[in-house]
Amino acid sequence: MGRKPCCSKEGLNRGPWTATEDDILVSYIQEHGEGKWGCLSRRAGLKRCGKSCRLRWLNYLRPGIKRGNISEDEEELIIRLHRLLGNRWSLIAGRLPGRTDNEIKNYWNTTLGKKVLKNSSRSKDDSEAAGAGASSRRRPCSEPIRTASDAAGRRSPEPEASPVRTKALRCVTRLPVVQQPATPASLGCPSETATGDDAARAEQTAIKVALPPPAVEVKQDFVAEDDLSLDLDFHMGELGFLSPWRGEIANGVGLDGRFASDEVDGLEELLLGPGGDGDLDEFAWF
DNA sequence: AAACCAACCAACCGCGTTCTC
DNA sequence: TGAGAACGCGGTTGGTTGGTT
Numbered sequence: 328m329g330r331k332p333c334c335s336k337e338g339l340n341r342g343p344w345t346a347t348e349d350d351i352l353v354s355y356i357q358e359h360g361e362g363k364w365g366c367l368s369r370r371a372g373l374k375r376c377g378k379s380c381r382l383r384w385l386n387y388l389r390p391g392i393k394r395g396n397i398s399e400d401e402e403e404l405i406i407r408l409h410r411l412l413g414n415r416w417s418l419i420a421g422r423l424p425g426r427t428d429n430e431i432k433n434y435w436n437t438t439l440g441k442k443v444l445k446n447s448s449r450s451k452d453d454s455e456a457a458g459a460g461a462s463s464r465r466r467p468c469s470e471p472i473r474t475a476s477d478a479a480g481r482r483s484p485e486p487e488a489s490p491v492r493t494k495a496l497r498c499v500t501r502l503p504v505v506q507q508p509a510t511p512a513s514l515g516c517p518s519e520t521a522t523g524d525d526a527a528r529a530e531q532t533a534i535k536v537a538l539p540p541p542a543v544e545v546k547q548d549f550v551a552e553d554d555l556s557l558d559l560d561f562h563m564g565e566l567g568f569l570s571p572w573r574g575e576i577a578n579g580v581g582l583d584g585r586f587a588s589d590e591v592d593g594l595e596e597l598l599l600g601p602g603g604d605g606d607l608d609e610f611a612w613f
Numbered sequence: 614a615a616a617c618c619a620a621c622c623a624a625c626c627g628c629g630t631t632c633t634c
Numbered sequence: 635t636g637a638g639a640a641c642g643c644g645g646t647t648g649g650t651t652g653g654t655t
Contacts, residue, residue: 343623343649365640381641382624417643432644433622618654625647632640 340374344383348373352380353388386427393425397434405431406443 340348355371361384364377373380386392397405401423408419416428416435423431 341625363640376625377640378626378642379624385642386623414644428643429623436645437621616655619652621649621651623647623649626645628643628645630640630642633638634636 338374339376339379341379344375344387348375349383349388352384356384356388382429386429391425392427394430397426401426402439405435405439409435409439409443 351371351373355367355373359367359370361367361381364381366377368375368377368380371380375383387394404423405419408422412418414432416432420426420428420431
């Protein structure tokens with residue numbers, strides 16, 4: 328199929344978005360809704376291509392966006408989901424409320440990927456370091472960073488046309504490691520002493536069981552970052568479990584967010600279909 | 614103080630998929 | 635039904651920042 332460039336670059340702004348552009352985009356979408364990005368940018372009077380508008384909205388301006396300060400729990404979840412899904416960032420992001428695929432992708436490429444690589448090579452050398460992922464985690468940044476709420480009006484005064492600096496500050500301070508409520512056990516992880524096939528099998532199961540539901544679209548206006556903190560030590564029943572695996576599997580989830588052991592056995596078959604012999608990476612999630 | 618380096622991340626790009634006419 | 639448009643995704647790039655020498 329013939330394909331023309333997404334947009335003519337003539338006369339269009341490129342590069343960092345300015346506060347003014349953000350305001351225009353936000354107010355236009357609040358009034359008219361999102362979608363139809365091509366004509367949206369024209370009608371809003373933005374000299375940006377539709378793709379650029381969409382990206383800006385989805386990654387920064389959309390209500391509920393949580394930026395920076397990726398918690399240890401989220402980190403663990405990303406690692407598990409990546410192990411399960413591969414580089415399907417949008418799927419991974421869909422299970423991390425307030426996180427965007429771009430942010431997760433960036434975080435993986437710059438931090439987590441290296442960390443995982445390092446841990447995996449280390450674990451070969453030192454089997455005792457099996458659970459060491461928790462010991463070398465990125466510390467939460469102490470400095471607040473720009474959030475979606477800033478884009479909605481709490482922006483610090485800036486020259487009208489100056490680019491918005493959305494960059495998160497690099498974290499250099501090291502804080503003490505705090506014991507997280509979401510222990511491996513609470514997430515259904517294999518114990519550190521599990522070995523061999525049992526561990527692998529248990530982990531595969533744990534990944535499936537620990538998957539949170541897809542992020543539910545936040546309907547409220549810009550919310551404080553704290554309101555979106557992800558507590559992985561949740562009860563599925565409390566959250567109102569929206570099954571990524573459709574109803575059949577959701578029915579097998581107990582209030583503690585786990586499957587009964589006999590239900591777990593049939594999980595992979597449900598995911599992969601009868602006689603499915605592919606791996607979970609090939610599973611059609613939606 | 615300046616130069617250099619590495620880390621970070623916003624934005625761009627190209628391609629596949631889905632939608633619309 | 636097919637062509638074109640729109641959308642969505644993942645990979646990559648380039649600018650900025652903070653740390654080190």
